[in-house]
Amino acid sequence: MADLRIDLAGIASPNPFWLASAPPTNTGYQVQRAFEAGWGGAVWKTLGDPIINTSSRFAAVHFNGQRVAGFNNIELISDRPLEVNLKEIYETKKRFPGHAIIVSLMVEPKREKWHEIVKKVEAIGVDGLELNFGCPHGMAERGMGAASGQQPDLVEMQTMWVKEAAQTPVIVKLTPNITDITATAKAAVRGGADAISLINTINSLAGVDIDTWNTVPHVGGKGAHGGYCGPAVKPIALNMVAECARNPLVGVPISGIGGISNWRDAVEFILMGSTGVQICTAAMHHGFSIVEDMIDGLNNYLEDKGLNSVTELIGKSVERYSEWGDLDLNYAVVARIEQETCIVCNKCHIACEDTSHQCIERHTDEHGAAYLKVREEDCVGCNLCSIVCPVEGAISMIEVPSTELPLSWNQRQAAIAAVGKGKEVDGTDKKEAV
Amino acid sequence: MSAYEQYVGEKNKIDAYIEQQYIITGVREGLSGDWLELKHPGGDETALLVETADARKYFANLLIKQSRKV
Ligand SMILES: Cc1cc2nc3c(=O)[nH]c(=O)nc-3n(C[C@H](O)[C@H](O)[C@H](O)COP(=O)(O)O)c2cc1C
Numbered sequence: 272m273a274d275l276r277i278d279l280a281g282i283a284s285p286n287p288f289w290l291a292s293a294p295p296t297n298t299g300y301q302v303q304r305a306f307e308a309g310w311g312g313a314v315w316k317t318l319g320d321p322i323i324n325t326s327s328r329f330a331a332v333h334f335n336g337q338r339v340a341g342f343n344n345i346e347l348i349s350d351r352p353l354e355v356n357l358k359e360i361y362e363t364k365k366r367f368p369g370h371a372i373i374v375s376l377m378v379e380p381k382r383e384k385w386h387e388i389v390k391k392v393e394a395i396g397v398d399g400l401e402l403n404f405g406c407p408h409g410m411a412e413r414g415m416g417a418a419s420g421q422q423p424d425l426v427e428m429q430t431m432w433v434k435e436a437a438q439t440p441v442i443v444k445l446t447p448n449i450t451d452i453t454a455t456a457k458a459a460v461r462g463g464a465d466a467i468s469l470i471n472t473i474n475s476l477a478g479v480d481i482d483t484w485n486t487v488p489h490v491g492g493k494g495a496h497g498g499y500c501g502p503a504v505k506p507i508a509l510n511m512v513a514e515c516a517r518n519p520l521v522g523v524p525i526s527g528i529g530g531i532s533n534w535r536d537a538v539e540f541i542l543m544g545s546t547g548v549q550i551c552t553a554a555m556h557h558g559f560s561i562v563e564d565m566i567d568g569l570n571n572y573l574e575d576k577g578l579n580s581v582t583e584l585i586g587k588s589v590e591r592y593s594e595w596g597d598l599d600l601n602y603a604v605v606a607r608i609e610q611e612t613c614i615v616c617n618k619c620h621i622a623c624e625d626t627s628h629q630c631i632e633r634h635t636d637e638h639g640a641a642y643l644k645v646r647e648e649d650c651v652g653c654n655l656c657s658i659v660c661p662v663e664g665a666i667s668m669i670e671v672p673s674t675e676l677p678l679s680w681n682q683r684q685a686a687i688a689a690v691g692k693g694k695e696v697d698g699t700d701k702k703e704a705v
Numbered sequence: 706m707s708a709y710e711q712y713v714g715e716k717n718k719i720d721a722y723i724e725q726q727y728i729i730t731g732v733r734e735g736l737s738g739d740w741l742e743l744k745h746p747g748g749d750e751t752a753l754l755v756e757t758a759d760a761r762k763y764f765a766n767l768l769i770k771q772s773r774k775v
């Protein structure tokens with residue numbers, strides 16, 4: 272068995288799988304059952320002045336037969352008094368001393384408010400705090416959640432206030448509802464954050480009912496924007512994690528969140544710089560027992576790779592994530608159709624003909640059977656045909672060895688700048704369109 | 706004409722000048738493509754409008770090789 276233990280900014284956990292702050296971590300009953308099922312840690316449902324939720328709260332986007340491709344909610348933070356939560360947190364920690372309990376907090380951007388809640392929560396013995404600057408809906412009028420998480424100066428200041436009072440590690444949870452996630456990540460670090468977690472949910476409206484014209488979900492005929500999560504947001508979350516991981520001004524451990532549904536997703540987040548991961552939607556969709564497959568899958572993967580510890584994976588793909596301008600323009604792939612596996616459905620031909628570079632030709636062989644062939648010299652290697660092909664392995668993207676040294680756009684532009692614009696040779700007769 | 710044929714046409718023209726000892730003396734990027742300015746050691750100058758992406762990549766490779774030589 273590989274070593275699955277992690278240490279995120281001083282928070283030890285038996286494995287990298289934590290439940291994110293959300294309905295699965297609402298009560299002691301739930302978190303204790305989650306720990307029994309195998310979850311390594313839990314970020315308790317956000318505590319603050321207890322709120323009142325609406326009755327209709329969730330909606331999902333089902334896509335082409337897959338249920339819950341995306342999940343939308345208009346739920347707020349905990350609706351239970353602080354003392355009730357603290358009592359259950361205490362009991363849970365007592366029963367599971369080796370598991371990580373992090374408590375999510377959200378109060379008004381006032382120093383004394385933060386000091387008060389931090390002291391009360393830490394007094395009962397928790398492993399860390401997570402500051403929820405990301406809740407996309409609700410209580411913006413009091414400057415909480417995303418309302419403060421979108422302003423780097425407020426993120427920095429509130430983190431600083433928390434750090435003045437906190438004894439345990441402080442994780443700042445970032446909202447993705449911002450253009451440049453590193454702006455707030457850096458602000459959190461300037462404020463003294465020990466770690467960051469991302470992403471919270473993305474502003475969303477799950478749908479409009481075209482029969483009733485109501486929003487989905489609606490509360491008695493009215494809707495409000497919600498937060499989107501689940502598998503659909505994974506690529507957005509992964510990019511944001513990567514952007515933080517490769518920014519030297521961030522430089523603190525990352526707890527990766529957003530659309531993680533299985534051990535493979537978790538490995539991707541860890542490779543992109545997360546020390547551990549947090550999961551909400553997948554647990555809401557399938558229950559706590561999904562963690563068993565996650566633990567088994569991760570363990571088998573590490574053993575297959577010959578690695579002893581999950582920590583050996585952290586950040587291994589970060590250096591491979593760069594700027595577009597640094598990519599090698601001389602690198603080339605072309606599509607190749609494997610005639611044995613191709614079912615001649617024509618999808619690739621249509622895709623290339625209508626929306627790419629018109630280089631998949633239809634031919635007929637000597638027996639009158641149709642087959643498709645890529646005119647490789649015109650193929651730009653866009654991958655579209657292999658994306659739309661319904662048959663695994665029918666189209667391979669083949670690397671075309673280059674005789675040239677790597678050439679990036681930035682190198683090209685530097686070379687052009689070095690040679691200059693020339694002196695605009697006189698006489699149109701001298702100019703030749705080649 | 707396929708994109709590849711257009712590229713080969715542009716590449717051949719550029720190669721023809723390079724074979725005659727022309728060197729690249731300037732590149733002007735614009736909406737129509739890149740004007741590639743070439744100069745012969747004997748003094749003759751010319752400019753080629755390079756339109757295809759592959760040929761614009763091709764001359765950049767040449768330009769980098771040329772800069773390594775000098
Ligand atoms: C119904 C619901 C309620 C949530 N409540 C909170 C919350 O109270 N505090 C918080 O920080 N994040 C909250 N979240 C966000 C999740 O913790 C998590 O960041 C997000 O769902 C992305 O992860 P996922 O794709 O695994 O669901 C909530 C998410 C959902 C779906």
Ligand code: SF4
Pocket residue numbers: 605606622623627628629630631645649650651652653654655656657
């Ligand atoms: S990779 Fe793109 S350009 Fe090449 S054949 Fe496929 S769809 Fe056409």
Ligand code: SF4
Pocket residue numbers: 608609612613614615616617618619620643659660661662665666
């Ligand atoms: S999409 Fe795939 S299976 Fe269909 S014709 Fe193209 S290669 Fe064959």
